[in-house]
Amino acid sequence: xxxxxxxxxxxxxxxxxxxxxxxxxxxxxxxxxxxxxxxxxxxxxxxxxxxxxxxxxxxxxxxxxxxxxxxxxxxxxxxxxxxxxxxxxxxxxxxxxxxxxxxxxxxxxxxxxxxxxxxxxxxxxxxxxxxxxxxxxxxxxxxxxxxxxxxxxxxxxxxxxxxxxxxxxxxxxxxxxxxxxxxxxxxxxxxxxxxxxxxxxxxxxxxxxxxxxxxxxxxxxxxxxxxxxxxxxxxxxxxxxxxxxxxxxxxxxxxxxxxxxxxxxxxxxxxxxxxxxxxxxxxxxxxxxxxxxxxxxxxxxxxxxxxxxxxxxxxxxxxxxxxxxxxxxxxxxxxxxxxxxxxxxxxxxxxxxxxxxxxxxxxxxxxxxxxxxxxxxxxxxxxxxxxxxxxxxxxxxxxxxxxxxxxxxxxxxxxxxxxxxxxxxxxxxxxxxxxxxxxxxxxxxxxxxxxxxxxxxxxxxxxxxxxxxxxxxxxxxxxxxxxxxxx
Amino acid sequence: xxxxxxxxxxxxxxxxxxxxxxxxxxxxxxxxxxxxxxxxxxxxxxxxxxxxxxxxxxxxxxxxxxxxxxxxxxxxxxxxxxxxxxxxxxxxxxxxxxxxxxxxxxxxxxxxxxxxxxxxxxxxxxxxxxxxxxxxxxxxxxxxxxxxxxxxxxxxxxxxxxxxxxxxxxxxxxxxxxxxxxxxxxxxxxxxxxxxxxxxxxxxxxxxxxxxxxxxxxxxxxxxxxxxxxxxxxxxxxxxxxxxxxxxxxxxxxxxxxxxxxxxxxxxxxxxxxxxxxxxxxxxxxxxxxxxxxxxxxxxxxxxxxxxxxxxxxxxxxxxxxxxxxxxxxxxxxxxxxxxxxxxxxxxxxxxxxxxxxxxxxxxxxxxxxxxxxxxxxxxxxxxxxxxx
Numbered sequence: 001x002x003x004x005x006x007x008x009x010x011x012x013x014x015x016x017x018x019x020x021x022x023x024x025x026x027x028x029x030x031x032x033x034x035x036x037x038x039x040x041x042x043x044x045x046x047x048x049x050x051x052x053x054x055x056x057x058x059x060x061x062x063x064x065x066x067x068x069x070x071x072x073x074x075x076x077x078x079x080x081x082x083x084x085x086x087x088x089x090x091x092x093x094x095x096x097x098x099x100x101x102x103x104x105x106x107x108x109x110x111x112x113x114x115x116x117x118x119x120x121x122x123x124x125x126x127x128x129x130x131x132x133x134x135x136x137x138x139x140x141x142x143x144x145x146x147x148x149x150x151x152x153x154x155x156x157x158x159x160x161x162x163x164x165x166x167x168x169x170x171x172x173x174x175x176x177x178x179x180x181x182x183x184x185x186x187x188x189x190x191x192x193x194x195x196x197x198x199x200x201x202x203x204x205x206x207x208x209x210x211x212x213x214x215x216x217x218x219x220x221x222x223x224x225x226x227x228x229x230x231x232x233x234x235x236x237x238x239x240x241x242x243x244x245x246x247x248x249x250x251x252x253x254x255x256x257x258x259x260x261x262x263x264x265x266x267x268x269x270x271x272x273x274x275x276x277x278x279x280x281x282x283x284x285x286x287x288x289x290x291x292x293x294x295x296x297x298x299x300x301x302x303x304x305x306x307x308x309x310x311x312x313x314x315x316x317x318x319x320x321x322x323x324x325x326x327x328x329x330x331x332x333x334x335x336x337x338x339x340x341x342x343x344x345x346x347x348x349x350x351x352x353x354x355x356x357x358x359x360x361x362x363x364x365x366x367x368x369x370x371x372x373x374x375x376x377x378x379x380x381x382x383x384x385x386x387x388x389x390x391x392x393x394x395x396x397x398x399x400x401x402x403x404x405x406x407x408x409x410x411x412x413x414x415x416x417x418x419x420x421x422x423x424x425x426x427x428x429x430x431x432x433x434x435x436x437x438x439x440x441x442x443x444x445x446x447x448x449x450x451x452x453x454x455x456x457x458x459x460x461x462x463x464x465x466x467x468x469x470x471x472x473x474x475x476x477x478x479x480x481x482x483x484x485x486x487x
Numbered sequence: 488x489x490x491x492x493x494x495x496x497x498x499x500x501x502x503x504x505x506x507x508x509x510x511x512x513x514x515x516x517x518x519x520x521x522x523x524x525x526x527x528x529x530x531x532x533x534x535x536x537x538x539x540x541x542x543x544x545x546x547x548x549x550x551x552x553x554x555x556x557x558x559x560x561x562x563x564x565x566x567x568x569x570x571x572x573x574x575x576x577x578x579x580x581x582x583x584x585x586x587x588x589x590x591x592x593x594x595x596x597x598x599x600x601x602x603x604x605x606x607x608x609x610x611x612x613x614x615x616x617x618x619x620x621x622x623x624x625x626x627x628x629x630x631x632x633x634x635x636x637x638x639x640x641x642x643x644x645x646x647x648x649x650x651x652x653x654x655x656x657x658x659x660x661x662x663x664x665x666x667x668x669x670x671x672x673x674x675x676x677x678x679x680x681x682x683x684x685x686x687x688x689x690x691x692x693x694x695x696x697x698x699x700x701x702x703x704x705x706x707x708x709x710x711x712x713x714x715x716x717x718x719x720x721x722x723x724x725x726x727x728x729x730x731x732x733x734x735x736x737x738x739x740x741x742x743x744x745x746x747x748x749x750x751x752x753x754x755x756x757x758x759x760x761x762x763x764x765x766x767x768x769x770x771x772x773x774x775x776x777x778x779x780x781x782x783x784x785x786x787x788x789x790x791x792x793x794x795x796x797x798x799x800x801x802x803x804x805x806x807x808x809x810x811x812x813x814x815x816x817x818x819x820x821x822x823x824x825x826x827x828x829x830x831x832x833x834x835x836x837x838x839x840x841x842x843x844x845x846x847x848x849x850x851x852x853x854x855x856x857x858x859x860x861x862x863x864x865x866x867x868x869x870x871x872x873x874x875x876x
Contacts, residue, residue, distance in 0.1 A: 136693040137684060239762040242774055244676040244709035249762055302762050392713075415717035448720050451693060 020061065020103055020110035030054075030102045030113040032079075033444050037116040040425050040433035042125035042406060043090045044153050047081035048118065048436070051444040056107040064089065066120075067096035078442060083154055095122035119433075121425055123404040127152060128181075128462045130408060130421060130438070131160065131174050133455040137417070147174050147186065149464050155441045160464050166192055166475045173456035174464075175229070177222035178348055179401035181464040185220050185229055194480040196471065197229070197262050203471065206265060207480040208233075213269065214254040221283040224348075225319060228268075229260045230282035230291055239302050250363045251301050251308070255280045257293055261322055266486040270324040272315065280310070280362060281343050284317070286350035286403075291317045291324070294342050294362070296334065306360045309334030312341045312375075322486075331375070332382065343395065346377070348403035352426060353377055356395045357384075364395035365410065365419060365455075372397055372409060374430050381430075388424050388435045392416050398458040408457055409435075419453040493594035494519065496601070498574060499727050500697040501690060517574035519587040525575070532562055589617050596625045600668070601697065605629040612643060620647040624665050627791075628672055636787040637819035640794070641872055650768035650792040654685055663689060667701050673785040674755030675771050677763075680705045696728060703735060708752040712737050755782045768792065773809075780813040794825055797873055803829045823849040824869040 029037055031053040041048060052060050062079040064072045070092040072085050079102075089098065098118045104111050129152045135145040146162030163171055172187035186196045195217050197204040208217040208231070217231035238250040256274040258267045273279055273293075282293040294310040301308075311334040316325025334340050337357075342364050344355045353375040356364035364370035371389040375382045388394065390413035400406035405426040410419035414437075422435035438454075440446040495516045520528065535558050585593060592615040599607040608629035612622055624647045630639040640646070649669040652662050667682035683698040683705065690698065699718045706715035715737065723732035734742045758778045763770065772789040775782050786809055793802035802825055810822075826843045827850060829835075835843075844850050856862070856870050865871045 136688055239764060240677050240681060240766075241760065242677070242757050242763050243760045244756055245760065247677055247680060302764065305762055414713075416711055416714040417717060448717075449724070451687070451721075 020105070020112075023103065023110045023112045026111050026113050028114060029116045030104065032102075034437040034447070036118060036436055038118070038434055039436040040119040040121050041090075041436065042123065042152075042423075042425075043094045043120055044087075044125055045090070045423075046152060046154050046439045047083055047086040048439050049078060049080050049441060049443055051078040051442075052102065052104045054104055054106045054111075057104055058108070059105040061103040061105075061110075063101040065099045065101065066093035067099070068093045078444060080441065087153065090120055093120045096120055121433075123406065123425060124402060125152070125400050125404075125406045126402055126461070127179055127400055127459040129153075129460055130457050131176070131460045131464060132421065132457040133171065133173060134452045135455055136452050145171060147171060149460060150438070151463075155439070158463075160466050161186070161468050161471060165468050165472045172218070173220070174458070175220040175222065176458060176460060176464075177226055177229075178224065179459040179461045180226075181460050181462050183222065183226055184464070185217075185222075187217065188475055192475045192478065194475060196475075197260075198466065199226075199262060203467075203474065204262070204265070205474050205480045206260075207482050208260070208267065210267065210483060210485055212485050213258060213267065214256045214274070217258075217260065218255075219281045223259075223284050223317075223319065224286065224288045227261065227263055228317075228319070228322065229262060230257060230284060230293075231260060232257050232280040232282055232293070234280060237302070239305075246366075246368075248366055249302070249305055249361060250366060251305055252278050252280065252362060253301055254278075255362075257282050257291075259291075259317070259322070259324075260483065261486070264486075265481055265483050266322075267483045268322055268324070268486045270487070272324055272326070272328060278308070278310070278362070279313075283344045283346060285314075285346050286348050288319055289317060290314050292331075292344040292346060292353065294334075294344065295328070295330075296340070296362075308340060308360050308362070309338065310340045310342055310362060311335070312344055312355060341373075343397070345397055345399060347399045347405075347407075347426075348401065351377055352430065354385075354397050354399075354407065356397075365393055365412075368392050368412070368416065370395045374426065374432075376430055383430060385432055388422070388432045393419070395419075396456055400459050401461050407432075408459065410454060410457055411435075414447065417453075418450060419455065420447065420450075421454050421457050492516075493591055493598045494574075496598045497594055500601075500695060502694055502696060517572040519591075520572070520575045521587055535562055585619070589619070592617055593619060593621050596622045597665070600625040600629055605632050609633075609635075609639070618644055620645055621661055621665060623647040624649050624669075628668055631672060631784045631787055634783065634787075634817075636784075636791055637821040640791050640821055641867060641869065646795050648788060648792055648795065650772070650788055651795075652768075653766045654682055660689055664695075667698065669788075670771070671701060671705065673772060673788060674752065674775050674779070674782055675757060676705045676709045677757075678766065678771060696722065696725065700728065700731065703732075704749075707735065707737070707749050708756065710753075755779050755785070773805075776809050780809065780815075783815075783817070786810065786815075790822060794821070794869060794872075799825060799829045799832070799873075818845055820846060820849060821869055824853070825873075827853045828870065828873060 032050040033053050034050060036048050036050055059075060060077065060079055061075045066089050070089040072081055072089055074081055098120060099115050101115045102113045129150050131147065131149045133145060134148050147160040148157055149160055150157045166188055172189060174184055174186050176184035182200050184198050188194050188196065195206045195208045197206060214233040215235040216233065218234040219232045220229050222229045232255055234255040235253045236250055237253055238248055240248055255278045257279045258269045260267055276298045278296045278298065280294050282291050284291055292312065292314050295313045296308050296310040299307055311330050312332040314329045314331055332341055339357045340360050342356045342362055344353055346353045355373055356370050357373050358364050358367040358370045361367060370393040372385045372394050373382055374385055390411055392412040394409055394411045397407055397409035406423065407426065408421055408423050411422050412419050414420055421438040424432040424435040426432045498516050539555060595611045595615060596608055599611055608625055612626045623643055623645050626643055627636060627648055630636045649666060652666060654663055654666055663682065664686050667679045667686060670679035670682055680702060683701040687693055687695050687698045699722055703715050703718035703722065719732045719736055722728040733740050734745055755775065756778065757774055759774065769792065772785045775785040776789065789805055789809065790802060793805055806822065823844055823846050830840055830843060853870065856865050856868065861871065861875050
């Protein structure tokens with residue numbers, strides 16, 4: 001009797017599976033969302049699920065075949081790969097390709113498309129995931145926001161801390177030291193404002209506003225040795241545009257650069273880096289001996305907002321003395337280029353330096369012409385990364401801690417409004433692969449219904465553990481240590 | 488008139504039925520429940536819950552089981568509909584400083600405006616018998632769309648045009664929610680987008696369908712199809728807004744009416760490309776008038792704001808610059824009354840009187856008013872407002 005039930009169940013089950021018949025062959029690759037055709041992926045990435053963009057679509061049938069072996073077959077409303085099967089297939093095909101054979105049932109008729117490929121890179125991405133601030137853009141305000149982390153091998157997203165934990169205070173970017181979750185800084189703004197320095201098991205709560213400096217710590221970057229963290233001290237304002245083409249223009253009334261010594265809570269300032277000009281977005285070189293930053297000559301703001309061209313500059317930093325060098329070197333002159341440079345990010349092996357370039361101003365995410373550029377630190381040659389840039393804003397890039405060329409960036413290419421996360425790989429010649437959107441279980445539903453921007457993303461080597469309860473009580477208690485100024 | 492209670496539309500806009508929608512697949516609207524009704528519901532629930540152990544002790548039979556299930560459904564219904572519904576519990580009308588009845592009346596004005604029934608707005612305002620800033624705001628906005636703003640400016644109180652409001656973190660939610668309508672009507676797409684975004688941010692779960700529609704409209708008018716489609720796709724997922732989304736999708740599904748609406752709005756777009764140094768509405772309106780002198784809604788709002796501020800000199804300057812010098816032919820008694828004040832106060836020549844005062848009876852009536860300044864007989868005139876309010 002038991003066997004009979006099983007046989008009936010098996011027959012009933014198999015009879016429900018439709019076998020495509022009278023398949024029409026389409027002489028084109030399928031239009032899929034997200035566009036993953038021809039992308040290069042790391043072997044550790046989550047399933048690259050996608051939908052086929054056809055009106056009248058009923059079913060999608062995808063057979064993925066690895067060049068080095070292995071196969072997955074899925075059928076459903078969208079290509080939804082099982083995580084374990086996907087990772088098995090990827091691990092079998094490192095350095096090889098995956099061929100996607102796609103069929104779609106459209107208005108009752110099966111169609112077979114030309115297969116497309118994804119390349120499984122042999123450059124590993126060992127980072128656990130990415131960290132970002134997810135915020136519904138309200139331009140000047142917000143209701144709920146938080147710092148989140150997302151595992152790159154799965155679809156798991158978790159909150160590191162949300163604004164409701166600190167009584168709705170605004171949170172600014174999370175800066176880790178090369179993706180190290182044991183060492184990061186996080187700003188809380190507003191009434192309970194402070195800068196949290198997380199170092200191993202110790203959390204320090206600092207008030208970085210002083211009477212001698214331009215403002216509180218804003219854009220940060222850790223020294224590779226972990227003792228110092230460079231910050232720009234900005235006083236930021238924003239104005240709206242009159243015409244309908246652009247919306248908002250944030251600008252700095254004042255901006256200087258200082259370095260926080262996390263051992264002594266001293267803010268190291270220098271007349272060289274605290275001039276009347278605007279200095280901002282610092283980043284240490286891979287060896288920690290140089291501090292890159294952007295600098296623009298002073299002009300009356302906001303009147304001169306569209307004449308503001310930031311240059312890419314560098315200054316030496318002596319880690320032993322905790323002191324800046326004596327002179328500033330201009331690497332790329334913004335005025336000569338007629339462009340404005342921002343967010344320099346050196347690769348952790350010291351080979352590349354990626355930055356954004358816009359027509360003017362200091363916030364690339366708000367400027368649709370913002371593109372990524374790559375400076376070869378060996379040859380000094382800069383090139384625009386056309387292969388990853390779009391017609392919309394491309395900015396907020398960061399390198400994988402593996403230092404083998406993987407990087408992520410935020411782009412508004414999807415809808416001009418919301419910044420989403422993309423990944424690509426830079427090869428030995430400085431050319432990047434086609435970028436791919438952060439995978440989701442059902443990407444079409446997720447991204448089309450998403451009303452949040454993914455801000456200031458970075459990699460994290462392991463899951464970030466923050467004691468939210470303790471952070472909340474410390475922040476709300478107002479027990480913050482004042483930083484001292486060191487000249 | 489609209490087909491069902493106004494607070495249903497409000498719930499649709501604020502997506503306050505999503506849980507039940509997911510459960511049963513159809514929309515389910517919460518009902519008003521004041522403190523008394525909530526107490527009654529609470530007592531009923533206590534009685535029912537208290538009865539369950541009794542039934543259990545009596546060793547229920549099948550029929551009794553069914554009764555208990557029905558009772559539990561009833562409890563859930565009361566619980567979700569009245570006692571703990573998001574509508575009554577978290578977003579109840581008193582948070583807007585209004586009773587249920589007044590909230591419904593206020594919505595009767597706001598929702599008729601939302602659906603473009605401007606004549607109904609004017610009619611409802613006179614029928615509801617209550618006064619608040621939301622009612623006045625939409626009354627004026629509907630009047631402006633009908634070209635009647637100067638005619639209706641003095642007919643109601645409070646005189647809330649919205650032009651003296653700015654949006655910030657401390658602005659009341661009701662004000663934030665309505666400001667996008669003003670900016671959109673006068674043609675400032677940047678600020679309409681900003682206000683709609685702000686309104687969304689302060690809505691339950693950061694989503695307000697009315698604002699998403701506005702964001703789609705703003706981007707259609709600005710020509711940013713990519714951004715417009717983001718919101719249209721979102722709205723097309725909802726059965727309530729699907730038809731609207733199809734009608735507004737750029738391409739062959741866009742209706743002729745929508746296409747013409749968008750085209751007419753585009754004529755009012757601001758064509759300068761500079762930064763705005765604040766959200767003073769006067770700056771916004773004058774910039775719009777520089778781009779398009781035929782923008783009558785912006786012009787009426789500018790002149791009426793001057794008049795509400797009782798700044799007659801500023802009014803005269805704006806009238807000259809944006810009205811007379813551009814050869815506009817609309818004659819409004821309100822403006823004539825204000826000009827009479829200016830001319831009388833500046834000992835104007837006869838030539839000036841005849842240049843500005845084209846309605847001779849206004850001058851005659853002003854002479855009558857001057858004999859009994861502040862008389863209730865002239866309550867409808869600007870002179871009375873100028874002297875007494």
